[in-house]
Amino acid sequence: MVNTLSWLLDSNILSEALRPSPDALVMSQLARFDGELAIAAPIWHELRYGWLRMPDGQRKDAIGRYIQDVVATLPILPYDASAARIHAELRSKQEKMGLSLPFVDGQIAAIAMTHGLTLVTRNTKDFANIAGLRLDNWFTL
Numbered sequence: 001m002v003n004t005l006s007w008l009l010d011s012n013i014l015s016e017a018l019r020p021s022p023d024a025l026v027m028s029q030l031a032r033f034d035g036e037l038a039i040a041a042p043i044w045h046e047l048r049y050g051w052l053r054m055p056d057g058q059r060k061d062a063i064g065r066y067i068q069d070v071v072a073t074l075p076i077l078p079y080d081a082s083a084a085r086i087h088a089e090l091r092s093k094q095e096k097m098g099l100s101l102p103f104v105d106g107q108i109a110a111i112a113m114t115h116g117l118t119l120v121t122r123n124t125k126d127f128a129n130i131a132g133l134r135l136d137n138w139f140t141l
Contacts, residue, residue, distance in 0.1 A: 005075065006036040008112040010121035011046050013138060014039065018066055029120075029138040038075040040111040042104050047071060077111050086110040090130055099129055109133050 016026045030037070051067055054060040079087075087110035094101040101109075109130050112119040118134040119127060127135055 004036055005038045005115065005117060007033055007038070007136075008077070008108070008115070008117040008119050009037055009039050009043070009074070010108065010119065010123065011043050012122040013120050014043070014047065014071055017070070018063060023139055025141050026138045029141070038077050038115070038117065039071065040108045041076055041078050042107045042111075044071075044076045046104070077115055079107050079111060080114075083107065083110040083114045086113050093131070094129065097129070101130070102126070 013026060013030075016022045017030070047067055051060065051063050054063065087106045090106050090110060091101055094106075105126055109119065109127055111117075113133055118136050120136050120138055121127065122137055122139050124135050124137050127133055
């Protein structure tokens with residue numbers, strides 16, 4: 001089987017579809033690259049944890065359906081030994097440059113790099129200092 005994955009989606013991209021008026025560029029790109037999209041296990045955790053913490057109601061129900069019907073159909077890439085190795089290298093390099101790398105951001109970046117994917121996020125500044133990480137912001141095409 002040929003690997004057709006190209007894009008690793010951050011939570012701010014995934015959650016855009018739930019907004020009352022989602023960004024047209026983001027929605028267009030999600031449709032355009034259907035079949036090439038994946039999420040990282042830490043993002044899956046972040047989405048589910050946020051949903052589970054919500055008070056019961058219509059919004060929680062709608063988000064639960066979105067997570068089950070849409071997000072859960074995407075490949076979820078693990079934080080495995082290869083990603084952990086890259087993550088350790090990234091953290092060490094960042095530390096030597098006097099920069100801090102939030103642990104989860106490092107995990108997400110390492111998963112993207114392990115699989116040769118471009119990380120799609122609105123928060124490009126959070127990842128900008130990571131050498132070798134390909135970034136794209138679908139809000140500013």
